[in-house]
Amino acid sequence: MSFTSQIDTVRDFQLPRIGLGTWSLRGEQCVNAVCCALQCGYRLIDTASFYGNEKEVGEAVRRSGLSREKVIIQTKLYPDQYDQASKAIDDALKKLNLDYIDIMMLHHPAENDVSAYRAIEQAIAKRKVRAAGLSCYYIQETDAFLPQVDIQPVLIQNEIHPFYQDKAVVKHLQSLGIAVQSWYPFGGRGHSQELFQNSVLLTIARTYGKTVAQVILRWHLQRGVTVIPGSCNQEHIKENLAIFDFQLSQEDMQKIATLDRNEKHDWY
Template sequence: MEERKMKYYTLNNDVKIPAIGYGTYLTSPRVTEQEVAQALKVGYRLIDTAQNYGNEREVGAAVRNSGINREEIFVTSKTQTSGYRSTKAGIDTSLKAAGLDYFDLMIIHWPNGNDLDTYRALEDAYHEGKLRAIGLSNFNHQQVQEIINNSEVVPAVDQIETHLLWQQWGMHEYLQEHGILHESWAPLGEGTGHILSNPTLVRIGQQYGKSPAQVMLRFYVQENILAIPKSTNPEHLKANLDIFDFELSDQDIADIQNEDRRQAGGWPSTMLIERNY
């Protein structure tokens, strides 16, 4: 991929973030460094990890050994903790494990019952320069609003389950209203509902010489949704980035939106995300 073709979003604190990233959920630490190194080699510049994944050390090693300037790689991690003290300590532990001076983004992985104190720890680490941006994951609009109402720093992103069958337009509208970037996890459905054989995506893809996955990822780009697809297949890795040489029409967008079923993939707690609208 030619670097100039990558689209970037601007977060609400003016930090730039690539529109397509690489996810490491369920990637074994044993192969993480190799897989991330491969992703960086083909052009990915956003790597998503988490304390819960147990592979921050290997992600950091791949970043450090890539030969790419650190400033060009955007690294996201997620907290596994609840409350101020454990979260603050966990950030330092994660940075040490990854061998990095800072994370570009740290988000609360799940609502945990002590979200205000947990988020306050992120705010303090942000002010200390350990985090370039902070945000949330799997928070519904009431939970996001509570953070906004009781915090100094507005979250930069909310990372939520989003795919063809659950497009999250209620949350998307809410997040846009508050200047918060909508980030999709499971953007290609992770096997949910045969998304990659969906007739609408297949038909649209045939018009442009693109795969259903490329059509869906292009859809996110045009709708200002950050996606973090995961693949260990080198050809799929490259193909997921090859989406900047075509543009979906308004009718294509409408047809894809019409496939929304508000159907979650069955992962824990995801049914709490959708906003009533």
């Protein structure tokens, strides 16, 4: 794969390798951040019912002036919506004010997740949704879940970062032909600064004339992991996209591999 490529193809679904995460963005700040990202060249925006910003994400897509088919919108149903998943999908479409959702995901496992996923499959048949995805499903959860559904998810997003590399899970999901996406590429709330100040990563960043954030994102991509870093800072949004003009050496990839602490920073 060329290191200049910004798109992965997963079973005929074209998935951008980097998108904007929006979990902490609200109101006009969210609209402005998404507009900035789309203007800079991002073509994937991640949102969720739980974030309370689907309306703003949809507004930004319309303000961007881009044709709808050029932007991938992925959103998620939260477990408290699983019992009425069909209605929740329609509610998401209304909030986004878009004709369809590209990827509708389940936010994390719950005892009624299969029935909720079945509603996503029905929405795909009705062309309300293009593809299905999962979040916070690891080896055991995935292997138990997949035999119960008809349409395989195009992606599963999990916590993945240099301190929690989850190598076995990444390898397993990729072996199933499922794209893997990191929702905490920089380690998450309260942990990013420790990564940004890590001496190994700082040394590697100086070698390439890049920031530590860019090195971390590049490391993810070279592992075949897509990323959705979140930010409302326009300079950071632009910086995070500038990762397709260099490639980490195998030696540097190995150095980052040694940073793994199996240190998970969120509960799911």
